[in-house]
Amino acid sequence: MQHTISIDQIGPNGVEMARAVEQCVHCGFCLSTCPTYLTLGEEMDSPRGRIVLMKSALEGTLPLLDSLPFVDRCLGCMACVTACPSGVQYGNLLIPFRVRAEPLRPRTLTERVGRTLVHETLPYPARFRVAATAGRLAELLRPHLPEPFSAMLGLLPDHLPRDAEPLPYLYPAAGKPKARVALLAGCVQQVLAPDINWATLRVLARQGIEVVVPHGQGCCGSLMMHDGDDEGARRLARVNLRAFPTDVDAIVTNAAGCGSGMKEYGLLFQDEPDEEQARAFAGKVRDVTEFLVGFEMAPASLPDPVRLAYHDACHLAHAQGIVGAPRKLLGAVSNLTVLEIPEGELCCGSAGTYNVEQPELAAKIGERKAKNILRTGADAVAAGNIGCIVQIRTHLARLGSSLPVLHTIEVLDRAYRNAPLFTTNEHR
Amino acid sequence: MIHIESIEDVQRAMRACAHVLPRGGGSKPALSVPPPDVEELDLSNLKGVVEYNPGEYTFTARAGTRIDEVQALLAGHGQYLPFDPPLAEHGATLGGTLAAGLSGPGRYRYGGVRDFILGVRLVDGTGQLVRGGGKVVKNAAGFDIPKLMVGSLGRFGVLVELTFKVFPQADAFTTVRQPCAKLESAVAALERVYLARLDVDSLDLMPGEGGSATVWVRLAGMPGVLHARAERVRALLGGGDVLDGTDDFLAWREAREFTWVPPGWTLVKVPLTPGRIAGLEAILDPLQAQRRYSGGGNVAWVALPDTVPAQRLDGILLPAGLAGLILFGPAGKVRIGARENEVFERRVKAVFDPAGRLPDLA
Amino acid sequence: MDNHALQALIDALTSLYPPDRLLSKAGELAPYESDALTAYRVRPAVVVIPETQDEVIQTVKLCHAHKVPFVARGSGTSLSGGSLPVKDGIVIALNRLNHILKLDPRERIAVVEAGTINLDITKAAAPYDLYYAPDPSSQQICTIGGNVAFNSGGAHCLKYGMTSNHILGLKVVLPDGQVVRLGGESTEAVGPDLVGLFVGSEGLFGIVLEITVRLLPRPEKYHTLLAAYSTLEAAGEAVSRVVASGLLPGALEIMDRLAIQAAEAAVHPNYPKGAQAILIVELEGEPEEVSEETQRLEQVIRESGAYEVRVAQDASDRQRIWKGRKSAFSAVGRLSPDYIVQDGVVPRSRLSEALAEIKRLGEQYGLRVANVFHAGDGNLHPLILYDGREAGALERAEKLAGEILDLCIRFGGSITGEHGVAVEKRDYLPRMYSETDLDVMWRLRCAIDPEQIANPGKMFPPGTGGNGVVSPVAHSTNLHPLDQAGIISRE
Known part of the structure; x- marks a missing residue:
């Protein structure tokens, strides 16, 4: 599309933003995969519409604030990128736009407190544990709390897992090591589902991969990055740039959101002094399934047959293009049938902190995902991201279903140990 | 003239x-x-x-x-x-x-x-x-x-x-003709063919004496596989004779030229759908009409003896929501039965023929 | 435009629609200013989003009462500006009128609301092994209402026809608010084919609410063949041979080198390397018949000089071949910042001649032209690539586009095979039809829409009727010299 954006005047990432606008031919192919368009049925809440709005705001032909309600409602799921025949890198427009908009927009007190809460607790496991515990106690207050606090509380599990054993610095490979990787332990996940990391270590080790879990690492900063706080994101990212060794075959993560964010460090650190280091880091980032699929997998089997619905986390399938690897790994497990979820390209509504910031819309999108999952008749669901696991579990529960929801790596872990996929005790 | x-x-x-x-x-x-x-x-x-x-x-x-x-x-x-x-x-x-x-x-x-x-x-x-x-x-x-x-x-x-x-034009043709004792089975057979993933050339049904009816299916295409395809049709119909060459030609000539309509009879075209064949048969019953259903049941050709005025058919089609066009028979009001709202037609007519030189819409 | 009347209409609409379905803020209106013909943008006064047929009818009645123009919009994918808003008019967005009201496999019909997505009809019919045949490349998002308004085509038109050949009945609201039913459920009819007249009337006769479509049994077997040629002429010649052999393929498509490049970059169909042109031929039907026809086809292709021939081995192979072709238009965005996509028709036997002429014209204007086309029916889609930032490029591209349209007319073809006239080609309608013919069409339009409020400014050149026709003013973000000089009218 033609535009009159003054590229030099719109700050960093101006070239990428303008290019995304230029490449868009307004064909509308993205609409059929956009969860907000399918839910809200109006052009402003579609990728095509949002591109027009962001373009106009950048041109100055539309007041920035007029575009924000709709840009805010974007999940950032990047399903549109997968669908776009013209190759529009929508993320390269959305993320910098949000960063640019942040200082220019008024926020209510509730919004500011909510954002601060999210930004100051989620990335820090210790703080998050405290906040989550307090949140559990505040359950009674929930109906009286404004959004997004109410939404946040609604997503917390009934019981927080016991504080798990701290992860070891080095987890040795079984047999002679074929590779050496560094693991991102994550933030929220360590509190809500610490077993995911342990399962990751076990699976990698069984495949002959040595894992280091660097000390002093922290949150990858993706939440902040996708939320428009690039300074905050860089602050957190730098902790990891310092903490992670460079002499590993890959920097592995089991959270799709983190993987997608870290792969974008180049964009985040554009024109920064440590840009090169950030790019080198980003170049090594791999999702655990992406990394594992390159190895000859050891035989794995579940003790009893299980029909498993596989959910594509949007930050895995669309943002990173990782679709085949998890399916190949799961497909190789005996006694496991992998089922496709109808409307599989649609986000579950978690999308980072979307379910906290846009609770109503996230709930509609989450309900749609839950219903689609139930349509498969599966015995369990697997996904490659903690956010999805929480969101799907919440919305299945709201439909009265206690279908187990696990991480892909947990499924593989149990298969290698020939352990049952779930028992009644496993329900969290 | x-x-x-x-x-x-x-x-x-x-x-x-x-x-x-x-x-x-x-x-x-x-x-x-x-x-x-x-x-x-x-x-x-x-x-x-x-x-x-x-x-x-x-x-x-x-x-x-x-x-x-x-x-x-x-x-x-x-x-x-x-x-x-x-x-x-x-x-x-x-x-x-x-x-x-x-x-x-x-x-x-x-x-x-x-x-x-x-x-x-x-x-x-x-x-x-x-x-x-x-x-x-x-x-x-x-x-x-x-x-x-x-x-x-x-x-x-x-x-x-x-x-x-x-x-x-296709290289070759063949026809499967399946006489059925009852209309019901003929219609069911026709519907099976209607839904089948076949490339049927023609699909007709002709009621006969005593409530019987014959289903006619024509296939067209490469000669080498025609009979194999005809076998599939026979399986769907539950049997049937295969007609080739002149027999096939004559069968469809009869349909196309309406030679089954006795001389002097009125012939009316009634647009239809296959699911409505049985219903039309029922309401036509008292009229001693001869009928042929063509196009998979999307059209009924109804022939009335000259002793039966077209008005009677009009009186039957109208409540059934069906329309008719008289081809052989009395001139004048050739469109009988149900009519669409004429609003649109009238406006179009006024553009092409403001002075009414051409026949009216009747 | 009488702003009084417009304001009165808007006030009336606020009683009919809740605020979230009556859009009037700048941020809400901006995304509706354009469809897929992005060179034109017009901001409507308001956009309404009805959820029932009754709301549509009431809206049209109100527009009629206040004499305010309206534009119906499905998914806004028109390549000719079909849903371009009218200044001081409203847009009626029909995407929420998307219910499939009835699907009767026994009768092989479906009754759907106008906002239903084309592909969703086929998806609903799939459990019965039925499908809705017309398949425009945008079918995963375009609406059946839009297809009806523009008589949309697709890749399977030679054998299966266009949208009009699959529409059995319509329920429409005329511009004065009257609701009329045309046609029915049968493929046969008595009386003039008013359904046929309505399909392709580009929104000038009112708004379609409900559509009865015909469903066909899904072909049992597809044989999809891809042949690579080292010249475009050879591919065109191959098409003539296929036609001459007496075969009737379901689809016959050609893509040239530039289009192949674009498609490859976009969706990686893995087309043969280095091809100057590829030909996609698809046979379909009963397996025995397809096998016989395949032998004939393969002989024809062998003799046509293809340097590589591939046959789809399974459904996913077939999907991949088609995906490349169907994404070609949009994919061209990767080769060039801007492009104009055209839709001319020439007699098939003159296809090679037309392509050679287009190439020559492209060189003359210094612009690259990618070609994708429905070779079976002579429907060309030249994609004129240009860079809008380059001084004078847009003007050259538009001039080239005009010459190509003239070429089509000269060759005895048509200015549009399937995208419709709408805004993009309305100035060319008089080159295809005489004054008498245009006059009859104009009078038809006025007979159905005396107030000229239904999608005005589309199809007919501005000034048609000569009695103060209201034409929309398109506010292009770049008003360039030719526009200002009135040499091209973009209004």
Whole structure:
């Protein structure tokens, strides 16, 4: 599309933003995969519409604030990128736009407190544990709390897992090591589902991969990055740039959101002094399934047959293009049938902190995902991201279903140990 | 009767006469008998193929050109009119066929006359020569006036030149005929074929004596596999005789030329759907009509003895929500049964024929 | 435009629609200013989003009462500006009128609301092994209402026809608010084919609410063949041979080198390397018949000089071949910042001639032209690539586009095979039809829409009718010299 954006005047990432606008031919192919368009049925809440709005705001032909309600409602799921025949890198427009908009927009007190809460607790496991515990106690207050606090509380599990054993610095490979990787332990996940990391270590080790879990690492900063706080994101990212060794075959993560964010460090650190280091880091980032699929997998089997619905986390399938690897790994497990979820390209509504910031819309999108999952008749669901696991579990529960929801790596872990996929005790 | 030799003749006649009715080959007598004080324009001499390009799958011809002549020309190039125009041996013309909106049993496979008309030239009620559509198989420019002319019975203008799309003719044909003791089983068999993933050329059902009915299925294509395909049809129908060569030809000629209609009887076209065959059979029962269902049950051809006035059929079709067009029988009110809201039709009529020189919409 | 009347209409609409379905803020209106013909943008006064047919009818009645123009919009994918808003008019967005009201496999019909997505009809019919045949490349998002308004085509038109050949009945609201039913459920009819007249009337006759479509049994077997040629002429020649052999393929498509490049970059169909042109031929039907026809086809292709021939081995192979072709238009965005996509038709036998002429014209204007086309029916889609930032490039591209349209007319073809006239080609309608013909069409339009409020400014050149026709003013973000000089009218 033609535009009159003054590229030099719109700050960093101006070239990428303008290019995304230029490449868009307004064909509308993205609409059929956009969860907000399918839910809200109006052009402003579609990728095509949002591109027009962001373009106009950048041109100055539309007041920035007029575009924000709709840009805010974007999940950032990047399903549109997968669908776009013209190759529009929508993320390269959305993320910098949000960063640019942040200082220019008024926020209510509730919004500011909510954002601060999210930004100051989620990335820090210790703080998050405290906040989550307090949140559990505040359950009674929930109906009286404004959004997004109410939404946040609604997503917390009934019981927080016991504080798990701290992860070891080095987890040795079984047999002679074929590779050496560094693991991102994550933030929220360590509190809500610490077993995911342990399962990751076990699976990698069984495949002959040595894992280091660097000390002093922290949150990858993706939440902040996708939320428009690039300074905050860089602050957190730098902790990891310092903490992670460079002499590993890959920097592995089991959270799709983190993987997608870290792969974008180049964009985040554009024109920064440590840009090169950030790019080198980003170049090594791999999702655990992406990394594992390159190895000859050891035989794995579940003790009893299980029909498993596989959910594509949007930050895995669309943002990173990782679709085949998890399916190949799961497909190789005996006694496991992998089922496709109808409307599989649609986000579950978690999308980072979307379910906290846009609770109503996230709930509609989450309900749609839950219903689609139930349509498969599966015995369990697997996904490659903690956010999805929480969101799907919440919305299945709201439909009265206690279908187990696990991480892909947990499924593989149990298969290698020939352990049952779930028992009644496993329900969290 | 004014004998037309040229397009200008038509224009002159239109301007000179107060009321006109165009006539082609007169093969649909009910449509060709003018009321008193209506001048009939005989277009049977406004004939001839103007352009034919087999590589383009199109031809243009004057409206009075006989169907059988066109078919012979096309056959020489391995092509044909896929809508299987009826009454060719009775002198049906291109213009008359289009204006009456008639298609034969072979319409089942690729579509009816409306699906093959590409362009028309007509003289409207003010004597203007108007062109609609084009000469290529794909055209989305302007309003689809060619389609408007389908079934228009000369109400909007006198067709003078038509451009049609044609298709390659199949190499060979075969027919499966399955007589059924009961109508019910025949309809069920027809519906099985209707839904099947087959490329059927024609699908007809003809009720017979004592509540029986015969299902007719024609297949077209490469000779080598025709009988294998016929076996699949036989399996669907639960049996049936296979007819080839002359038998196949004659079977469909009977359908196309309506030779099953006794002389002097009224013949009415009733658009239908397969699910409504049983219902129509039930309400036609008291009339001693002869019937044939064609196009997979999308059209019923109802023949009434001359002792049964068409009004009786009108009285039966109307409450059933069905429409009818009288082809053989009394002229005058040839459209019987249910009618759509005429609002749209009237406005269109006013544009093409403001002075009412052409027949009214009845 | 009488702003009084417009304001009165808007006030009336606020009683009919809740605020979230009556859009009037700048941020809400901006995304509706354009469809897929992005060179034109017009901001409507308001956009309404009805959820029932009744709301549509009431809206049209109100527009009629206040004499305010309206534009119906499905998914806004028109390539000719079909849903371009009218200044001081409203847009009626029909995407929420998307219910499939009835699907009767026994009768092989479906009754759907106008906002239903084309592909969703096929998806609903799939459990019965039925499908809705017309398949425009945008079918995963375009609406059936839009398809009806523009008589949309697709890749399977030679054998199966266009949208119009699959529509059995319509329920429409005329511009004065009257609701009319045309046609029915049968493929046969008595009386003039008013459904046929309505399809392709580009929104000038009112708004379609409900559509009865015909469903066909899904072909049992597809044989999809891809042949690579070292010249475009050879591919065109191959098409003539296929036609001459008496075969009737379901689809016959050609893509040239530039289009192949774009498609490859976009969706990685893995087309043969280095091809100057590829030909896609698809046979379909009963397995025995397809096998026989395949033998004939393969012989024809062998003799046509293809340097590589591939046959789809399974459904996913077939999907991949088609995906490349169907994404070609949008994919071209990767090769060039801007492009104009055209839709001319020439007699098939003159296809090679037309392509050679287009190439020559492209060189003359210094612009690259990618070609994708429905070779079976002579429907060309030249994609004129240009860079809008380059001075004078847009003007050259538009001039080239005009010359190509003239070429089509000269060759006895059409200015549009399937995208419709709408805004993009309205100035060319008089080159295809005489004054008399245009006059009849104009009078038809006025008979159905005397107030000229239904999608005005589309199809007919501005000034048609000569009695103060209201034409929309398109506010292009770049008003360039030719526009200002009135040499091209973009209004």
